[in-house]
Amino acid sequence: YYLGIRTNDEDPQFLDFMMAGKAQGWIAIGFSPKHDMDDADVLACALHPTTRIPEVLDAYNIPNDHDNIRDTIQNVCPHTANFSNGRITCFFSRAINTGYPQDKDLNGDYYEQFAAVDNPAVVSGSSVSLSKHEHQTPSISKEMVNPAKDSTPLDIAILLPSSSSSSVSCPSGPSSGAQYRLVTAIPAGCDPSNCDYYLGIRTNDEDPQFLDFMMAGKAQGWIAIGFSPKHDMDDADVLACALHPTTRIPEVLDAYNIPNDHDNIRDTIQNVCPHTANFSNGRITCFFSRAINTGDPQDKDLNGDYYEQFAAVDNPAEVVSGNVTLTYHGSQTPLISNSKVNPASTNGSVSSSPLRVTLTRAHGILMVVAWPVLAVIGIFFAAWMKPVLPNGWWFQIHRCLMMSSVLVSSAALVLVFVANKDNQTPGLIELCNRPKAIAHFVIGCSVMVLQIINPMVALFRCAPGTPRRWIFNLIHGTSIGLTVLLLALGNAGIGASLFEDTINQTPAESHTILWILVVMVMFVAILLIVLIIAVNRPGSAHSFLHMLMKGKKEEERVLIGEEEGKAVEHKPDIANKTTLTTESSIVRWMGLVFLLAVMLPPLTCVAVLIALK
Numbered sequence: 258y259y260l261g262i263r264t265n266d267e268d269p270q271f272l273d274f275m276m277a278g279k280a281q282g283w284i285a286i287g288f289s290p291k292h293d294m295d296d297a298d299v300l301a302c303a304l305h306p307t308t309r310i311p312e313v314l315d316a317y318n319i320p321n322d323h324d325n326i327r328d329t330i331q332n333v334c335p336h337t338a339n340f341s342n343g344r345i346t347c348f349f350s351r352a353i354n355t356g357y358p359q360d361k362d363l364n365g366d367y368y369e370q371f372a373a374v375d376n377p378a379v380v381s382g383s384s385v386s387l388s389k390h391e392h393q394t395p396s397i398s399k400e401m402v403n404p405a406k407d408s409t410p411l412d413i414a415i416l417l418p419s420s421s422s423s424s425v426s427c428p429s430g431p432s433s434g435a436q437y438r439l440v441t442a443i444p445a446g447c448d449p450s451n452c453d454y455y456l457g458i459r460t461n462d463e464d465p466q467f468l469d470f471m472m473a474g475k476a477q478g479w480i481a482i483g484f485s486p487k488h489d490m491d492d493a494d495v496l497a498c499a500l501h502p503t504t505r506i507p508e509v510l511d512a513y514n515i516p517n518d519h520d521n522i523r524d525t526i527q528n529v530c531p532h533t534a535n536f537s538n539g540r541i542t543c544f545f546s547r548a549i550n551t552g553d554p555q556d557k558d559l560n561g562d563y564y565e566q567f568a569a570v571d572n573p574a575e576v577v578s579g580n581v582t583l584t585y586h587g588s589q590t591p592l593i594s595n596s597k598v599n600p601a602s603t604n605g606s607v608s609s610s611p612l613r614v615t616l617t618r619a620h621g622i623l624m625v626v627a628w629p630v631l632a633v634i635g636i637f638f639a640a641w642m643k644p645v646l647p648n649g650w651w652f653q654i655h656r657c658l659m660m661s662s663v664l665v666s667s668a669a670l671v672l673v674f675v676a677n678k679d680n681q682t683p684g685l686i687e688l689c690n691r692p693k694a695i696a697h698f699v700i701g702c703s704v705m706v707l708q709i710i711n712p713m714v715a716l717f718r719c720a721p722g723t724p725r726r727w728i729f730n731l732i733h734g735t736s737i738g739l740t741v742l743l744l745a746l747g748n749a750g751i752g753a754s755l756f757e758d759t760i761n762q763t764p765a766e767s768h769t770i771l772w773i774l775v776v777m778v779m780f781v782a783i784l785l786i787v788l789i790i791a792v793n794r795p796g797s798a799h800s801f802l803h804m805l806m807k808g809k810k811e812e813e814r815v816l817i818g819e820e821e822g823k824a825v826e827h828k829p830d831i832a833n834k835t836t837l838t839t840e841s842s843i844v845r846w847m848g849l850v851f852l853l854a855v856m857l858p859p860l861t862c863v864a865v866l867i868a869l870k
Contacts, residue, residue, distance in 0.1 A: 258373045258396075260286050262404055270353055271334070272363060272404060276302055277346040278373035283387055284345050285395075287318065287370035288361045288404065292397055292427060294370055296320040298361035300333060302347035303378035303385050304340055311338035312385050313349045317359045327386045328359050345373075353405050366401040399429065428463040430532030430544050435459060437471060439600065441567060441607040443592065449473055454569045454592075456482050456607075458600050461546055467530070468549060468559060468600060472498055473542040474569035479583055480541050481591075483514065483566035484557050484600065488593055490566055492516040494557035496529060498543035499574035499581050500536055507534040508581050509545045513555045523582045524555050541569075549601050562597040565607055616676035621756055621867040623669035628745040629774070629860050631662035633781065636742060637852055639734070641788065645842040656715075663708055670705055693755050700748040707741040750774055756867065770866050777859045784855060788848045 258278040265271035278284040283303035289296055299316040313335040315328040332355040336348040354362040361367060372395040376388045437457025442449070449455045454474040461467035474480035478500060483493035495512040509531040511524040528551040532544040550558040557563060568591035572584045594607045635658030642651045711733060718729040753770040 258284065258371050260369075260371060264405070265350055271350045272353060273348070273350050274300065275346075275348050276300075277344060279343055280345050280373040281343065281375040282377045283372075283374050284347075285316075285370075285372045285374075285387065287372070287395065288363065288367035289318070289370060290367060292368050294318055294395060294397075297370060298359070299325060299387070300349070300351065301387055302338060302345050302349075303387060304345065305385055306377040306380060309340060311340050311345050311347060313338060313347050314385060314387075315351075315360070316387055325387045325389075327381070327384055328357075330357055330359075332357055332360055364403065364405040366403050368401055369398045369404075370395040371397075427530030428461050428467050428546060430530070430546060431459065431462070431469040431471070435469065435471075437469075438604045439598065439607065440605075441565065441594070443567065445606070454480065454567050456565075456567065460601070466549055467546045469544070469546050470496065471542075471544050472496075473540060475539055476541050476569040477539065477571040478573045479568075479570050480543075481512075481566075481568045481570075481583065483568070483591065484559065484563035485514070485566060486563060488564050490514055490591060490593075493566060494555070494563075495521060495583070496545070496547065497583055498534060498541050498545075499583060500541065501581055502573040502575060505536060507536050507541050507543060509534065509543055510581060510583075511547075511556070512583055521583045521585075522555075523577070523580055524553065526551075526553050526555075528553050528556055560599065560601040562599050564597055565594040565600075566591045567593075613676045616672045617756070618867050620669045620673040620676065621752060622864045623665050623672065624749060624752065625860055625863055625867070627662045627666035627669060628742075628749060629777070629856060631658050631665060632742060632745065633856065634852070635659040635662060636738065637849065641845050641848060645845050660712065663712065666705065666708060670701070693751055697748060697751045697755055700744055700751070704741055704745045704748060707737055707744075711737045711741065746774075746778055753863075770863050773859050773863050773866075777856060780855045781852065784848065784851055788844065791844045791848075 259276070261275040263273045265273050274286070276284055276286060281304070283301050285299050285301035287294060287297035287299045289298070295318060297318040299318060300313070301316060302311050302313050304311050313333050315331045315333045316325050317328060318325050332351060334350040336350065338347040339345075351360075351363070353364050354360075372390055374388070374390045376390065378385050379388050380386070437459045439458040441454070441456040442452050443454040444452070447453070447455070449457070449471070450473075452473065452475075455472070457471040459469045461469050470482070472480055472482060479497050480499075481495050481497035483490060483495045485491065485493035491514060493514040495514060496509070497512060498507050498509050500507050509529050511527045511529045512521050513524060514521050528547060530546040532546065534541075534543040536542075547556075547559070549560050550556075568586055570584075570586045572586065574581050575584050576582070593613075598607055635655050638646075638651050638658065639655040642654075645651075646654070714729070714733050714737065718733065719726045750771055753774055754768055757768045757770055
C-alpha cells in the first residue's frame with residue numbers, strides 16, 4: 258500500500274493524492290478523529306466488479322458504526338486510474354474543506370486508515386460502492402496527522418480487528434525496544450524471535466491501568482495465554498492471537514473458558530486493544546494491551562494471583578458468525594505455570610510445570626518395566642519353564658517377578674497422581690473431552706485392582722494335584738492373569754499415544770513409541786506360537802498356553818512336587834522321559850533367550866524416548 262499527499266500547485270485549497278496498492282477489489286484512505294474506522298471520511302479507488310475499471314469515489318463511515326456509505330455528493334476530482342498486475346493506482350484531488358457535512362476538514366488532526374482489499378466492490382444502482390473488507394482489516398497510523406500541513410512519513414501499526422461492541426479507550430502500544438517485567442520463554446532462556454512460545458507482560462507507559470502484552474509462538478493456528486485460579490484450563494480468562502483460516506491474517510481476540518468445563522467461548526465484549534500482528538516463517542507474533550480490570554464479568558481482574566497457561570496450536574481457528582474463534586487445541590495441550598503470578602505486579606520469569614512432565618515421564622518408564630518386562634517374563638517362567646527348573650525354582654522366579662511388577666506399577670500409579678495433584682480434582686488427569694485419557698484412566702485403575710487381587714488369590718490356592726486345582730488355575734492364570742496382561746499391554750499403547758499426542762508439535766508427527774510397542778507385542782506373540790509348535794508337548798492347565806493342551810500324567814507328577822520344591826517319585830519310561838526333557842529344555846531355554854532378545858532392546862529404546870523425546 259502506498260499513499261502520497263501534497264498541496265495542489267494550481268489551487269492550495271486542494272490536496273493531491275496518489276494512492277496505490279496490491280488489491281483485487283479496492284484501496285482506500287480514511288480520516289477519523291478516533292483510532293478506529295468509526296466516523297471516518299473515506300477516499301477510495303475501487304474496481305468495477307464487471308468491467309474491472311478503477312473508479313475514484315468519496316464515502317464515509319457512519320458515526321458509532323463501521324458501515325461505509327457512498328457519499329451522495331462526490332467531492333473528488335479524479336485524474337488518472339489504472340489496474341495492472343494486481344495493483345490499483347489512482348491520482349485524484351480534493352478540497353481541504355468541501356463544506357459538506359460528511360467530509361472532514363482536512364486541515365485538522367486525524368488518524369489515517371489504510372486499506373487494500375481483495376473483496377470485489379459492489380454496484381448499487383449504477384454506482385460503485387465499497388464492500389466489507391472482511392479480514393483484510395485496515396492499518397491505522399499510530400499518531401494523528403494533519404493532511405493539509407504535516408510532511409513527516411507516518412509510523413504505521415497493523416490494527417487487528419476487534420468487535421464493534423468494545424467500549425475500550427485504548428492507549429498507545431509499547432515501543433519496539435520495550436522491556437517486559439514478567440516473561441515466559443519456552444524453552445527457558447530462548448530468544449523471543451525463535452522461542453516455541455514467548456510471552457512478555459509490562460505496565461503500559463501511557464496508562465498504568467493497562468498492561469501491554471507481547472505474545473509469539475511457533476503455530477499454524479493460534480497462540481494464547483490463559484489466567485485461571487486453578488491449575489487447570491477450567492475457568493480461565495484467555496487472550497489469544499489467531500490466524501484467520503482463509504486469509505491467514507492474525508487477529509487478537511478476547512475469550513474465556515467456561516467454569517467447570519474446558520469449552521472456550523469468544524467474549525461478546527472484546528476488551529483488548531490490538532496494536533500490531535504478524536505471521537511469518539511459521540511464527541505468530543502479536544502486540545496488544547488490556548485493562549487490568551475491565552469490569553466485564555468474563556474477564557479476570559489481572560491484579561490478582563493466577564496460574565498462567567501457555568498454548569501454541571496448529572489446529573486452525575474457525576469462523577463462527579463472522580468472528581474468528583479458537584478451536585480445540587487437540588494434542589498440543591497447554592503448559593501451566595508451576596505457581597501463581599500476579600500479571601499486574603509480578604517481575605521475573607515464569608516456569609511451566611517441569612515437575613509434572615518429569616513425573617509423567619517417570620510413570621511411563623516404570624509402567625514399561627512393570628508390564629512388558631517384569632510381568633511378561635514372570636508369566637513366561639510359569640507357562641514354559643516348569644520342566645527345566647527343578648525343585649520349584651520356576652515358581653520362586655515367577656513369584657518374585659510378579660510381586661516386583663506389583664510394586665513397580667504401584668509406584669508408577671502414585672507418581673502420576675502426584676504429577677496431577679494441582680488439578681481441579683487433585684490427582685486426576687484431564688478427562689474432559691479426551692476419550693483416550695478416559696480410557697487410559699479407567700483401564701489403568703482396573704488393571705491395578707486386578708493386579709493386587711491376583712496374588713491374594715494365590716494365597717488361597719489348592720494343593721497341587723488336588724481335584725479342584727483346575728479352578729485355581731482357571732481363576733489365577735487365565736481369568737485374572739491373562740485378562741490383566743492383555744488390558745495392561747493395551748493400556749500401555751493408549752498411554753504411549755497420549756504421551757506422544759502431548760509432546761508432538763504437529764499432528765503429522767508419528768507415534769514412534771506406540772509403534773515400537775505394537776511391533777514388539779506382535780513379535781512376542783509370534784515367538785509364543787513358534788514355541789507351542791516346537792515343543793509340541795502337553796503341559797498343565799496352569800496358564801492359558803498350557804490350558805490349550807491336556808496334561809500327561811508323568812510330567813504332571815513331576816510338576817506337582819516342583820511347585821513346593823519337593824521330590825516326587827515317578828515311574829515313567831526313563832529313556833523316553835530323558836529324551837523328551839532334553840529336547841524340551843533346549844527349546845524352552847532358547848525361547849527365553851529369544852524372548853529377552855525380542856523385548857529388551859525395543860523396551861530400552863521406548864524408555865529412552867519417554868525420557869528424552
